[in-house]
Ligand SMILES: Nc1nc2c(ncn2[C@@H]2O[C@H](COP(=O)(O)OP(=O)(O)OP(=O)(O)O)[C@@H](O)[C@H]2O)c(=O)[nH]1
């Protein structure tokens with residue numbers, strides 16, 4: 337059988353935005369292959385120019401539709417856009433959303449757009465690490481914008497959106513009485529609030545409720561030089577996207593040019609380091625204790641020992657030295 341192409345030889349092709357090479361490196365990073373680490377390190381060193389935008393919100397708030405419309409608008413200025421969808425339900429694979437208004441094929445067939453869906457299953461907690469490595473591939477390849485869509489439910493998903501330079505929280509009318517993002521606890525992470533589907537007649541109420549909530553919260557949250565704007569958008573009629581792009585660019589500039597922005601970039605780096613360490617720890621731990629695991633869990637199942645005793649036995653004498 338032919339040897340698979342080495343990651344080092346995929347590297348120059350990925351840097352030249354070859355779709356297949358980028359996708360293969362992303363898959364290897366996702367599988368936590370040690371073979372690709374050298375290549376990923378080189379990509380990391382070359383990355384750092386893209387504007388990374390996290391888009392989150394409750395299910396059905398219109399994130400994928402927003403990402404599609406936003407991408408089409410950004411493409412009009414010639415900038416290239418990468419999309420990482422940490423959300424298997426996103427309809428990026430084909431077909432059309434919003435009837436015929438947005439044709440996904442327009443995005444799918446556009447060379448300046450790269451779409452990657454990250455499987456939440458299988459990545460085993462390595463989802464944040466793998467998603468951010470996928471961002472590096474696109475960033476190093478010269479994509480000006482990289483958008484990460486994650487559903488705003490669950491800590492792991494929300495954390496990934498927060499590892500972006502700019503966090504957009506999407507709220508929508510028609511999802512119940514309250515601002516759903518408050519219940520999900522994601523309102524306060526927004527750099528920009530979008531109220532999507534503002535072509536709907538009940539959108540004004542959602543916009544009003546959101547603005548009220550934000551005014552009430554204002555005295556509690558110190559400004560830090562950036563006040564999160566509220567941008568109503570509609571993918572049905574294109575409303576609000578110019579303003580959204582202007583806000584994104586303004587926030588990108590804020591991140592690049594202020595102390596608060598530099599601190600944010602450092603916090604993102606710290607998050608990545610911790611997530612990667614967690615991932616390595618998990619893998620090394622399982623590899624080191626595989627044989628003990630079955631034995632101890634059998635004793636635990638028979639109630640011969642307690643869960644704490646079992647955990648202590650599992651941890652006893654663990655050697656977390658590098659194995660690969
Ligand atoms: N009227 C109107 N409907 C919209 C708009 N944007 C999205 N929708 C509809 O809202 C529904 C959900 O849209 P999605 O973009 O899939 O929402 P999502 O937040 O990505 O959903 P999940 O990925 O499942 O969390 C779909 O039926 C869309 O057609 C809009 O601007 N106006």
Ligand SMILES: [Mg+2]
Nearest residue numbers: 399400425426
């Ligand atoms: Mg979606």
